Structure formats: structure tokens, C-alpha cells
Amino acid sequence: xxxxxxxxxxxxxxxxxxxxxxxxxxxxxxxxxxxxxxxxxxxxxxxxxxxxxxxxxxxxxxxxxxxxxxxxxxxxxxxxxxxxxxxxxxxxxxxxxxxxxxxxxxxxxxxxxxxxxxxxxxxxxxxxxxxxxxxxxxxxxxxxxxxxxxxxxxxxxxxxxxxxxxxxxxxxxxxxxxxxxxxxxxxxxxxxxxxxxxxxxxxxxxxxxxxxxxxxxxxxxxxxxxxxxxxxxxxxxxxxxxxxxxxxxxxxxxxxxxxxxxxxxxxxxxxxxxxxxxxxxxxxxxxxxxxxxxxxxxxxxxxxxxxxxxxxxxxxxxxxxxxxxxxxxxxxxxxxxxxxxxxxxxxxxxxxxxxxxxxxxxxxxxxxxxxxxxxxxxxxxxxxxxxxx
Amino acid sequence: xxxxxxxxxxxxxxxxxxxxxxxxxxxxxxxxxxxxxxxxxxxxxxxxxxxxxxxxxxxxxxxxxxxxxxxxxxxxxxxxxxxxxxxxxxxxxxxxxxxxxxxxxxxxxxxxxxxxxxxxxxxxxxxxxxxxxxxxxxxxxxxxxxxxxxxxxxxxxxxxxxxxxxxxxxxxxxxxxxxxxxxxxxxxxxxxxxxxxxxxxxxxxxxxx
Numbered sequence: 401x402x403x404x405x406x407x408x409x410x411x412x413x414x415x416x417x418x419x420x421x422x423x424x425x426x427x428x429x430x431x432x433x434x435x436x437x438x439x440x441x442x443x444x445x446x447x448x449x450x451x452x453x454x455x456x457x458x459x460x461x462x463x464x465x466x467x468x469x470x471x472x473x474x475x476x477x478x479x480x481x482x483x484x485x486x487x488x489x490x491x492x493x494x495x496x497x498x499x500x501x502x503x504x505x506x507x508x509x510x511x512x513x514x515x516x517x518x519x520x521x522x523x524x525x526x527x528x529x530x531x532x533x534x535x536x537x538x539x540x541x542x543x544x545x546x547x548x549x550x551x552x553x554x555x556x557x558x559x560x561x562x563x564x565x566x567x568x569x570x571x572x573x574x575x576x577x578x579x580x581x582x583x584x585x586x587x588x589x590x591x592x593x594x595x596x597x598x599x600x601x602x603x604x605x606x607x608x609x610x611x612x613x614x615x616x617x618x619x620x621x622x623x624x625x626x627x628x629x630x631x632x633x634x635x636x637x638x639x640x641x642x643x644x645x646x647x648x649x650x651x652x653x654x655x656x657x658x659x660x661x662x663x664x665x666x667x668x669x670x671x672x673x674x675x676x677x678x679x680x681x682x683x684x685x686x687x688x689x690x691x692x693x694x695x696x697x698x699x700x701x702x703x704x705x706x707x708x709x710x711x712x713x714x715x716x717x718x719x720x721x722x723x724x725x726x727x728x729x730x731x732x733x734x735x736x737x738x739x740x741x742x743x744x745x746x747x748x749x750x751x752x753x754x755x756x757x758x759x760x761x762x763x764x765x766x767x768x769x770x771x772x773x774x775x776x777x778x779x780x781x782x783x784x785x786x787x788x789x
Numbered sequence: 790x791x792x793x794x795x796x797x798x799x800x801x802x803x804x805x806x807x808x809x810x811x812x813x814x815x816x817x818x819x820x821x822x823x824x825x826x827x828x829x830x831x832x833x834x835x836x837x838x839x840x841x842x843x844x845x846x847x848x849x850x851x852x853x854x855x856x857x858x859x860x861x862x863x864x865x866x867x868x869x870x871x872x873x874x875x876x877x878x879x880x881x882x883x884x885x886x887x888x889x890x891x892x893x894x895x896x897x898x899x900x901x902x903x904x905x906x907x908x909x910x911x912x913x914x915x916x917x918x919x920x921x922x923x924x925x926x927x928x929x930x931x932x933x934x935x936x937x938x939x940x941x942x943x944x945x946x947x948x949x950x951x952x953x954x955x956x957x958x959x960x961x962x963x964x965x966x967x968x969x970x971x972x973x974x975x976x977x978x979x980x981x982x983x984x985x986x987x988x989x990x991x992x993x994x995x996x997x998x
Contacts, residue, residue: 624982
């Protein structure tokens with residue numbers, strides 16, 4: 401399984417990448433604001449750079465309110481697919497609550513074909529209150545929507561014809577979503593949550609991945625949530641807790657000299673959406689994984705993550721928010737790709753237990769499916785299955 | 790002898806503050822009353838002033854600093870709470886409310902609470918009953934019938950026909966709180982942060998089974 405994963409990706413084991421929320425924010429150092437058009441083109445440029453500097457994943461947020469521009473992720477990811485060769489395209493997050501699961505099934509199966517399988521998704525509920533009523537939903541149904549919509553999405557990708565009746569959408573009789581998933585294998589799915597055990601439970605039930613955004617809270621909080629997910633993954637029989645599929649977010653700003661990084665990033669931090677004008681950068685870097693300093697400091701901080709969360713599969717960095725100009729973001733990606741990721745790859749590979757899965761790829765999922773089919777067809781290995789069929 | 794944990798919130802902004810003075814008197818009286826019921830009191834006082842910036846940061850970032858988290862755990866894990874705020878512009882202080890706002894809304898359910906306030910004039914004493922009491926009632930806490938308001942003049946008067954002097958009111962409220970605190974088992978309860986809602990199913994109620 402590891403040989404298959406490594407054949408399609410630069411890295412065996414861990415996958416590294418970038419996730420973006422796609423905010424249009426004024427650069428506080430010169431008071432300029434990119435147009436929506438500029439920001440959208442910048443995101444597309446950044447995504448291509450992610451592959452160029454040797455990273456594995458680019459994940460795009462989904463928003464329906466300014467100052468965020470990515471309302472139509474598959475349009476942008478489809479373009480990026482055409483411009484890249486290896487990069488896995490993902491989301492951070494896809495709104496499983498307010499999107500019709502039928503449309504998610506079709507959009508992302510289509511993207512799978514366009515991108516030759518280089519697609520996975522991260523489900524999220526969305527935390528902007530008015531988006532729910534704008535899409536005809538009620539935010540108080542957030543968890544039930546995430547649970548029911550995903551249950552339907554699962555079936556649409558796995559069953560050719562679906563009869564369905566649920567609480568939140570019109571029933572389906574004999575519905576076939578189109579196109580069918582590439583090679584008959586649904587995209588890998590992560591579930592993102594900041595604090596809901598229900599979502600960790602859901603991810604564990606399906607044997608899907610669990611992603612902790614790791615931006616806004618201290619690591620101790622996410623350690624508990626991921627520990628719970630790992631334990632429930634084992635409970636549902638998908639493998640040992642150490643074999644659960646874990647992804648983490650993170651945030652960094654670097655300069656060769658750490659003092660330069662601090663001076664350069666401070667105005668962006670102080671005025672950033674969400675935490676700007678709140679805690680000091682010093683408090684925030686101490687209390688959350690945000691690391692502002694030299695590449696070595698970023699390496700040290702993130703190499704230690706597995707001590708807290710166990711060996712994991714995917715590390716995404718938020719690098720392009722708070723009004724940072726494109727040129728700076730591209731320089732940051734160069735530093736990440738040249739100085740940080742190669743060292744982290746080596747460190748994470750060291751002493752990584754053999755049973756810990758690699759980061760998920762389409763090829764690995766196809767191989768796993770084929771192996772399972774073979775096991776059923778092979779009466780010596782699985783006599784009961786053969787009798788049953 | 791059994792022990793009960795008493796948390797005290799003092800939301801005064803100056804140091805020294807009359808709010809803290811009242812909080813200490815209430816804590817002492819509650820300790821005495823508990824002792825007369827055969828119960829030891831373990832009192833922890835939180836001066837909100839010390840966590841003021843942490844409270845504001847929590848409002849903005851959504852998570853508490855380690856210092857604030859310790860204060861929150863002291864309050865939510867107590868057997869009883871004494872909450873004392875200065876009255877500003879006819880109500881509890883903004884800092885006091887902001888601290889309450891960062892608590893989980895279910896975290897004070899069943900908690901016996903004594904409410905008290907300080908103010909420059911006795912004309913604001915009803916703020917305890919139209920602002921403080923509904924706040925804790927909304928949170929499903931159990932507020933004792935006697936609330937204690939101390940105007941500046943109360944610190945040098947012997948009371949009047951309608952109400953006893955400040956020490957009498959403190960003792961009566963403390964007696965009411967001690968009676969509830971004695972029966973409270975909140976501090977020994979195990980709280981499972983990952984408890985799923987009753988009837989939760991990872992596939993929902995429809996279709997997927």
C-alpha cells in the first residue's frame with residue numbers, strides 16, 4: 401500500500417500542503433486592498449506554487465459572504481487541476497450543512513475525473529450564522545444536517561441507484577448521481593471540527609479522516625478531540641487507534657532571522673480577521689501553533705506535533721491570509737518548500753511505525769478496494785465470503 | 790468532615806475594592822455557616838480584574854488563556870458560587886457579564902449561587918433582582934432568596950426597620966447558601982467532555998441504515 405501511495409506522490413507517509421480561507425483583506429502596511437479578481441487570480445497562482453515547491457496538497461475554503469471569495473471551489477480547483485500534475489486538490493471546508501449533498505456528489509465526482517483522481521474533501525459545518533437561512537436552513541440543525549447530508553452523500557457515491565428519504569431534502573427514487581466516481585472509488589473524506597464530539601464520532605464511524613484546524617485553540621484542546629476520534633476509530637473496527645487518519649492545520653511566518661519575521665508579520669497579525677486587535681502575537685504564538693520566526697523554529701514546532709497527536713497523515717499550513725501580499729506569500733512558500741518541508745519529511749519518516757497509514761491517495765484507495773475484491777473472490781483466503789456469495 | 794468547594798467572583802475594578810470587601814465577608818460567613826452544619830469550606834476567590842484582558846481575548850478568539858481557563862474551572866467545578874459585582878449604569882459591570890459570556894451556557898446548571906452587589910447609592914439595590922437574578926436563572930443556577938446589596942453608606946450604618954444591618958443580611962444569605970452547598974455534589978461529579986447527546990447516531994435517523 402505504501403509503494404502505491406509513494407508512486408503518485410513525492411512523499412511517502414506524510415502529506416504537506418496549504419489551505420486558504422480566501423479572505424480579501426486590506427494590507428495594513430500600505431492600506432491597499434486587492435480586488436476580488438486579483439485575489440482569485442492570486443489564489444490560483446499560490447496553488448500552482450504549492451506544487452512547484454514540492455508540497456502535496458492544496459485545499460480551498462468555501463464561503464458565501466465577503467470578505468471571502470471562494471464560493472465555487474470546484475471551478476477554481478478544476479483550473480488548478482489543469483495547471484498541475486501531482487498536487488492533491490482538497491477543500492477546507494466543504495459546507496455539508498447548506499450544500500445539497502446531491503450537488504456535492506456530482507461536483508466532486510466530476511472534479512475527480514477532471515483531475516485524474518487527485519481529489520479529496522474536508523467536510524465542515526460552517527460557522528457564519530446567516531449562511532444557513534440564506535440557503536434555506538437553520539443553524540440549530542447544524543449537526544443533524546451534517547450527519548444526514550453526509551449519510552446521503554456516502555450512498556450517492558457508492559450505490560448506482562439511490563432511494564432516499566430524509567428530514568432535510570426532497571426524497572429520491574431511483575436517482576443516479578452523475579458522473580460515477582472515478583474507478584468506482586469515492587473521494588477520500590476528512591471531517592473538520594473545532595469542538596464537536598459528534599463530528600469526531602461520525603468520522604470514526606465511517607473510517608474517514610479527521611482534521612483539526614489547529615489555528616484558533618491551544619493544542620491541548622485538539623489533543624483531546626483527536627484522542628477521542630482515534631479511540632472511536634478503533635471501536636468501529638477500522639484498525640488500531642494509531643491507524644486512524646489525522647490531519648492538522650497550522651500557521652507560520654518565516655524569515656532567515658527570527659526577529660525580522662516578528663517585525664514583518666506583526667502588523668498583519670495585529671489587524672488579522674478573527675484574532676486581530678485581541679491577544680498579543682507573543683501570547684497567541686505561545687498558546688496556539690502559530691509560529692513566527694526562523695525556518696528552524698517552524699521545523700522544531702511542527703516536528704513536535706506528532707509527540708502530541710501521534711503519527712499523522714497530513715499537515716496543512718495557512719500562509720496567505722490577513723492581507724499578506726502575493727509576493728510575500730510566494731516567498732514564504734519558497735522557504736517552506738526549500739527549508740522546512742524536506743526536513744519535516746525526514747523527521748516524520750524517522751521511527752514512523754510500519755502500521756501507520758500514509759496520507760490518503762486515490763491510487764491507494766483503488767488498490768485497497770481491489771485487494772478487498774480479490775479477498776472475496778479467493779475462496780482459500782475467505783471461505784465464508786465465498787459461501788455467502 | 791466533608792468539604793465543599795466555594796467559588797467567589799469579585800468583579801470590582803479598583804484595588805482595594807469594596808466589592809472584594811463584600812465578597813470576603815460573604816465567603817467568611819458562608820464558611821462559618823457550613824462549619825455549623827459540620828462541613829468544611831474550601832474557598833477560592835477570583836478577582837476578575839486579574840483576568841480582564843484574558844476575558845476580552847477569549848471573546849475575540851473563542852478560547853481561554855491558561856489563566857482564564859483555571860478561573861473558569863474554579864467556578865464551573867464548585868459546589869456553590871458567591872457572585873459579587875459593582876452596579877454600573879443600573880446593572881452588573883461589563884467585565885462581570887463578559888466573564889459570564891465566555892462560560893459554556895450549561896456549565897452553571899444546578900449551581901447554588903449567592904448574588905451580591907456594591908454601589909455608591911442604595912437606590913440601585915433592585916439591580917440584583919432585575920439583572921443579576923434573571924441572568925443566573927437563565928443559566929439554570931439556583932439563586933438563594935436573599936441577595937446582598939452594599940451601598941457605601943451600609944459600611945457605617947446599623948440598618949433600618951425594613952432590613953437588618955449589612956452583617957445581618959450577609960449572615961442570612963450565607964445561611965441560605967450553606968444549606969444548599971452542603972447538599973451539592975457538583976465538585977465531585979465527573980464531566981465527560983465528549984458525551985454525545987442522547988439518541989445520537991453517526992448516520993442520523995434516516996436512510997443510511
